[in-house]
Amino acid sequence: MTQAPRPAWPNAPDPAAAQAYLSAATAPLVRGPLFSPKTAAVAGGSPQALGFAVALARAGVAVTLIEDDQHDALRVRETLARAEALTGIDIVIGQPASLRTDLLVEASGNCPLQRAALIADLSPIAGTNGLILSLGPDPSVDARSRAASYTDRLLFIDTAAPPPHIGLIEILDLGATSELALSRAEGLARLLGAIPLRTPSFIAAPLLACFEDCAEHLIFHGSNPWEVDSALEAFGFDLGPCAAQDLRGLDLAYARHRREDADKARHFPTPVLDRMVPEGRLGRKGSVGWYRYPGGGGRVIDPLIEDLAREEAHFAGITPQNLSEATLQHRLILALIDQAARLHASGVPAPLIDLVATQATGFPAALGGPLFFGAHLGFGTAVAHLSDLAQHEGPHWTPSNALAALAQTKATA
Numbered sequence: 001m002t003q004a005p006r007p008a009w010p011n012a013p014d015p016a017a018a019q020a021y022l023s024a025a026t027a028p029l030v031r032g033p034l035f036s037p038k039t040a041a042v043a044g045g046s047p048q049a050l051g052f053a054v055a056l057a058r059a060g061v062a063v064t065l066i067e068d069d070q071h072d073a074l075r076v077r078e079t080l081a082r083a084e085a086l087t088g089i090d091i092v093i094g095q096p097a098s099l100r101t102d103l104l105v106e107a108s109g110n111c112p113l114q115r116a117a118l119i120a121d122l123s124p125i126a127g128t129n130g131l132i133l134s135l136g137p138d139p140s141v142d143a144r145s146r147a148a149s150y151t152d153r154l155l156f157i158d159t160a161a162p163p164p165h166i167g168l169i170e171i172l173d174l175g176a177t178s179e180l181a182l183s184r185a186e187g188l189a190r191l192l193g194a195i196p197l198r199t200p201s202f203i204a205a206p207l208l209a210c211f212e213d214c215a216e217h218l219i220f221h222g223s224n225p226w227e228v229d230s231a232l233e234a235f236g237f238d239l240g241p242c243a244a245q246d247l248r249g250l251d252l253a254y255a256r257h258r259r260e261d262a263d264k265a266r267h268f269p270t271p272v273l274d275r276m277v278p279e280g281r282l283g284r285k286g287s288v289g290w291y292r293y294p295g296g297g298g299r300v301i302d303p304l305i306e307d308l309a310r311e312e313a314h315f316a317g318i319t320p321q322n323l324s325e326a327t328l329q330h331r332l333i334l335a336l337i338d339q340a341a342r343l344h345a346s347g348v349p350a351p352l353i354d355l356v357a358t359q360a361t362g363f364p365a366a367l368g369g370p371l372f373f374g375a376h377l378g379f380g381t382a383v384a385h386l387s388d389l390a391q392h393e394g395p396h397w398t399p400s401n402a403l404a405a406l407a408q409t410k411a412t413a
Contacts, residue, residue, distance in 0.1 A: 018368030025351035035187030037102035049107035051163035057088030107135035137205035160359035204360035210339035222320030231328035236364030242290035345402035379407035
């Protein structure tokens with residue numbers, strides 16, 4: 001296939017208008033009472049778990065961090081010590097029989113099918129009145145079923161920003177959840193300086209899946225992680241998708257790929273990350289992912305990952321493309337606009353999608369979010385650009401019906 005031309009971006013939206021738009025979405029969420037537990041237990045050493053534990057400790061909560069074994073406990077202690085974040089955190093191995101807390105956070109990073117059993121094992125720690133939060137993007141049917149038995153105190157939440165930041169906490173409202181539990185979870189988010197967002201389904205997870213998988217697709221087709229990240233950071237993102245994914249842990253995306261492959265639901269099916277994780281590339285927590293992190297320090301380019309991607313592309317008969325910085329920006333932003341349109345078509349208000357996108361993907365707040373920017377670009381223009389990409393690059397770039405409907409609505413408004 002011939003490479004699709006890259007149309008020019010329009011002038012950027014007015015930053016003041018973008019900020020006012022996002023502030024209007026944020027203001028009603030951050031107003032309200034706080035929930036200030038005296039004690040909390042956090043189960044698991046995932047990056048999300050550590051970020052949550054540190055945020056709780058810095059808010060004055062006495063935190064017990066529960067690890068599975070001595071090795072995990074030592075790794076976590078070293079990680080927190082490097083970040084000078086051990087104050088207020090007690091690390092224990094296994095579940096102490098006498099431990100009781102006001103708040104239990106299950107943030108193990110386990111696959112969804114294991115979370116229901118883990119919640120059952122840990123729930124005695126929270127006694128009869130403690131709030132139980134299960135942190136992660138995809139609660140299983142079994143976990144949701146267990147929530148029906150704890151409607152007054154068990155909630156599923158997810159943090160949008162890459163660890164150790166929290167930024168925004170999505171709180172899953174399954175309908176049967178008590179108002180008391182929802183209000184306490186919102187109050188806890190405010191205590192941690194985060195934006196609480198009640199939602200019937202998680203917003204950040206599909207945005208991140210699209211963003212991360214599109215980046216992997218571009219790497220599979222000839223770019224490398226540092227080129228992709230540099231392009232997005234030049235556009236105004238806080239972090240590029242590969243660096244941010246290293247912070248979250250590549251095993252989370254790998255587990256998602258397994259679920260999507262079973263359902264034949266992967267939008268950009270590529271084999272690069274699916275080879276990386278079995279080879280031990282877990283991201284920053286394992287000192288190597290898309291980048292290397294020698295001595296637990298900053299990211300360092302790893303030429304081996306470029307070789308791995310080229311090898312997989314060769315096996316698949318893919319001819320590498322030399323994509324410019326502007327072209328990388330163009331394709332990733334269009335993919336985000338299309339995914340945001342899909343979420344909007346499911347009933348999620350546009351300002352909330354854009355607010356979550358700025359927190360989860362690092363989309364520049366000065367541009368308002370993918371839907372705000374897409375409206376400025378013109379949804380019809382986005383459809384045309386994606387249609388051109390689909391013609392030149394393959395059907396996975398085909399614009400969604402949701403984006404086409406947005407374009408039609410704006411055209412007739």
